[in-house]
Amino acid sequence: MRLKATDLFLAILALLLVGVSFWQTWIGLSQIFGGASFFIALVLSLLLLFLAVLVRNAKLNGAPVGGLSAMYIFIALFCFTANFNALYTRFMKTEIYIKEIRDINDKYNQLETDVQSRLSYIVDAQSRQSIVGDVKQLAGQIVDPGNPGIGTRAKIIINRIEKKLGKTLTIYTPTRNSREGYEDLARRMVNQIIDLLEVLSPQEKKLRDDVQAAVLKWNKKTQKMLGQQPEDINTYAVGFIDDATLEYNKLGTQANTTLGDSKFTFEPIKSQAQDVGKIGYAFKHALQNFGVYQMVVLAGCLLLDFLLLILVLLVTNTNQQTYSSNPTENRKKGATLIH
Numbered sequence: 001m002r003l004k005a006t007d008l009f010l011a012i013l014a015l016l017l018v019g020v021s022f023w024q025t026w027i028g029l030s031q032i033f034g035g036a037s038f039f040i041a042l043v044l045s046l047l048l049l050f051l052a053v054l055v056r057n058a059k060l061n062g063a064p065v066g067g068l069s070a071m072y073i074f075i076a077l078f079c080f081t082a083n084f085n086a087l088y089t090r091f092m093k094t095e096i097y098i099k100e101i102r103d104i105n106d107k108y109n110q111l112e113t114d115v116q117s118r119l120s121y122i123v124d125a126q127s128r129q130s131i132v133g134d135v136k137q138l139a140g141q142i143v144d145p146g147n148p149g150i151g152t153r154a155k156i157i158i159n160r161i162e163k164k165l166g167k168t169l170t171i172y173t174p175t176r177n178s179r180e181g182y183e184d185l186a187r188r189m190v191n192q193i194i195d196l197l198e199v200l201s202p203q204e205k206k207l208r209d210d211v212q213a214a215v216l217k218w219n220k221k222t223q224k225m226l227g228q229q230p231e232d233i234n235t236y237a238v239g240f241i242d243d244a245t246l247e248y249n250k251l252g253t254q255a256n257t258t259l260g261d262s263k264f265t266f267e268p269i270k271s272q273a274q275d276v277g278k279i280g281y282a283f284k285h286a287l288q289n290f291g292v293y294q295m296v297v298l299a300g301c302l303l304l305d306f307l308l309l310i311l312v313l314l315v316t317n318t319n320q321q322t323y324s325s326n327p328t329e330n331r332k333k334g335a336t337l338i339h
Helices: 005-058 067-117 124-140 151-164 178-199 202-226 230-257 281-287 292-315 327-338
Strands: none
Touching: 005 067, 005 178, 005 281, 067 230, 067 281, 067 292, 124 151, 124 178, 124 281, 124 292, 202 230, 281 292
């Protein structure tokens, strides 16, 4: 039998596709089977080649190929699952880690907002915001070179603040008549008002300070981490996310204990950084964040594992001579039967 150009092309393409599929299947299954993944991937790849040959021969001989094709698809699905895990994790690992890091950082900021809204201040949130604006005006007025200290304009602002606070402020005097003295006066007046705004129990004050310190720390660490090279992010992201998650859960538990269930309900979160590289996580992340990159990886894996079968079915023509290598002989047999 002469080897046609299409046969040679199909054979080379089959080896390339199955070879790459074997490599990626090996990587993708290593998370589950460890060292045995090499042999499992090798067996699956050899089965694909064997079934592709059987499908081609069946097509050449005019035999049904449905059963063999179904077996090929069944085996290829295992390879596809492992290939998707390997390729998706390889190309998307940095993006996955970056998203996890940003998500936990957003949770810190949200925790600070939730805790602040549930602390028992003597002044409600809307009034606090208004008073803070007045405090800024007061500080600016006290150091105004045209009318420094507690002048007429400053007293008007103080009266407005006292009405909102429901308390009378102590009017301090400057230590000396200089810019430094008025700046010191402004700081003391501002601190007095802020202290009145922040009347909290010792436990709530500690909670507020702890949350604010943690948010500031992790905002800085997040910016620093996201500014690293992709290789460094991939190396240190798991530890970073685990540490951030651990502290977040401690703060959330502290908030729940301090404020009580009636004010603040907290559910601990679990870091998913350890799941990156696992088959289930790859498909879950791809579905939740489906876009161009996910589509490209999906299409690549489908072509890698199913293109060979499609080409075999398309380019293989049934050999008509299988039914009759001698047309004259067929006519004679037909005549005998009729006779």
